[in-house]
Amino acid sequence: MNLSEGNTKVWLLSHPTMKEMALNIIKDCDTNMKILHLKDESQRGGCGTPIRSIEYKNIINWKKFPDNWPNLFIENVKSVAGKDIIFLASFHSPEVIFEQLSIIYTLPKYLVRSFTLILPYFPTATMERVDTEGQIATAKTLAILVSAIPLTSRGPAKIIIYDIHALQERFYFSDKVIPRLETAIPLLLRAIKGIDNLCIVFPDEGAYKRFHLCFPSSQFADDMFVTCIKVRFGDSVRRVTIKEGDPVGKHCVIIDDLVMTGGTLLECAKLLISNGAKDVSAYVTHAVFPNESWKLFTPAYTNSEQDSSENASSSANSRQGIIENHTSPDKMGGDEDFDSRNGPVLRFSRFWITDSLPNSLTIAKNKPFVLLSLANVIADTLLGYDLCVS
Structure with missing residues (x-):
């Protein structure tokens, strides 16, 4: 050269x-x-x-x-x-x-x-x-x-x-x-090529403001987006609701900059499934996951274990806005499994993370995590x- x-x-x-x-x-x-x-x-x-x-x-x-x-x-x-x-x-x-x-x-x-x-x-x-x-x-x-x-x-x-x-x-x-x-986000754009019935989901308005311009209108039609918001009920309870978009029959990919305990992503995923999403995946650039909270997303964890961990960590993660919205089993849709004792088991198809933090290399050895290198x-x-x- x-x-x-x-x-x-x-x-x-x-x-x-x-x-x-x-x-x-x-x-x-x-x-x-x-x-x-x-x-x-x-x-x-x-x-x-x-x-x-x-x-x-x-x-x-x-x-x-x-x-x-x-x-x-x-x-x-x-x-x-x-x-x-x-x-x-x-x-x-x-x-x-x-x-x-x-x-x-x-x-x-x-x-x-x-x-x-x-x-x-x-x-x-x-x-x-x-x-x-x-x-x-x-x-x-x-x-x-x-x-x-x-x-x-x-x-x-x-x-x-x-x-x-x-x-x-x-x-x-x-x-x-x-x-x-x-x-x-260019790493994610390459990773999601070829996914049928794709839907990009912003779990809150902050994620929408940060990332919506990263998805060019020439490739992503308006009906390929869902935006969620957190609505406060009473003094302390906040629930996720869908502000715009329709997830029915789609493979929804939740986008955010970072994840701590994962409560927001889990509640958003439950909401999407209950509203007809076929599959749910997630992407975050920074997989912080204190106290090995990434394990909540592995196949070994059931819904009840996810809920228990979310409740235990909600106070420690207040600045992440952990929400306490629980969907009843009869409203769960999609292709998730069902446990006769604990109810439906929420499965993420894929969870893309980057190596912005050293612990990402260990996390990515476990399903459903997929490592995208920032290099x-x-x-x-x-x-x-x-x-x-x-």
């Missing part, structure tokens, strides 16, 4: 938990360039300029001192001077954020040409507002921390985040960084701008 002269390579670094994804990004970038026949004069990216190659560099030693604080070291650190650096991070738990911020803050100070942070999952995004005095909007706190990345010779650092919970959170970042909010859409994002010669 002929590349333009000069400093053409971009360096990709990563946290250890994201090394496999980083290597897959390298492979996908190379594969996509070959598919697009990007060579010589036709070697163009989304910005209309030649494409540079990208190389993974394993130059960071991630160790710990005896007291468990990070002991970090960047090998041959002066070699990063003048390079375009991309860092693939994972803020999947509070324990790993500090060590990564230490690296992220340090690299620009060694004269890197530009710095791009890829943060697939922004973990505090669901705490983006204050409803009661005393609550802390930790989404703003984390945005402040990320905004402290030093400037580079080419200007502010770029922060690439996939399917953040609320688009307005871009304004939580300071003007010293450039947030770029991307989506992983491909990240490669597309980089080819569209970041790997263009500038």
Whole structure:
């Protein structure tokens, strides 16, 4: 592959938990360039300029001192001077954020040409507002921390985040960084090709606002969508109802940015089946699933076990809006099984998740979960701008 002269390579670094994804990004970038026949004069990216190659560099030693604080070291650190650096991070738990911020803050100070942070999952995004005095909007706190990345010779650092919970959170970042909010929905669009009687379901109005424009009208007719809403009954009970659309006889795919305990998805699925849906599947970009709540969706769990787990976790998941709508067995439709003791057993045909979080690899080993790697859409994002010669 002929590349333009000069400093053409971009360096990709990563946290250890994201090394496999980083290597897959390298492979996908190379594969996509070959598919697009990007060579010589036709070697163009989304910005209309030649494409540079990208190389993974394993130059960071991630160790710990005896007291468990990070002991970090960047090998041959002066070699990063003048390079375009991309860092693939994972803020999947509070324990790993500090060590990564230490690296992220340090690299620009060694004269890197530009710095791009890829943060697939922004973990505090669901705490983006204050409803009661005393609550802390930790989404703003984390945005402040990320905004402290030093400037580079080419200007502010770029922060690439996939399917953040609320688009307005871009304004939580300071003007010293450039947030770029991307989506992983192209992975789902490829996965659902060929499904008959397809219906896209938004479990609430928030999901509709985030994702409805991701489904082009040229491919998705108006009758292929169902939008649900949560309606409050009394002081504490909220139930899901269908606001628009008809799921009768269709394979419904519920779309959301993330899942915690799964209560909202389960109740939405029950509602769809009770209203005539033939099959139900789900997609989330971020499979958080605290306390192994993903097991609620495996074939080993019956409806009664799902209901019991939902009730037990409702208070802990209040910011996800767990709903308490229960459909009677005689109203359940579709092709679900029936247990003579526990009633109908809700089965998800497929549950697509991405590898934005390390635990996704373990979850995807169990039915009905199917793993869609973010490496491909990240490669597309980089080819569209970041790997263009500038």
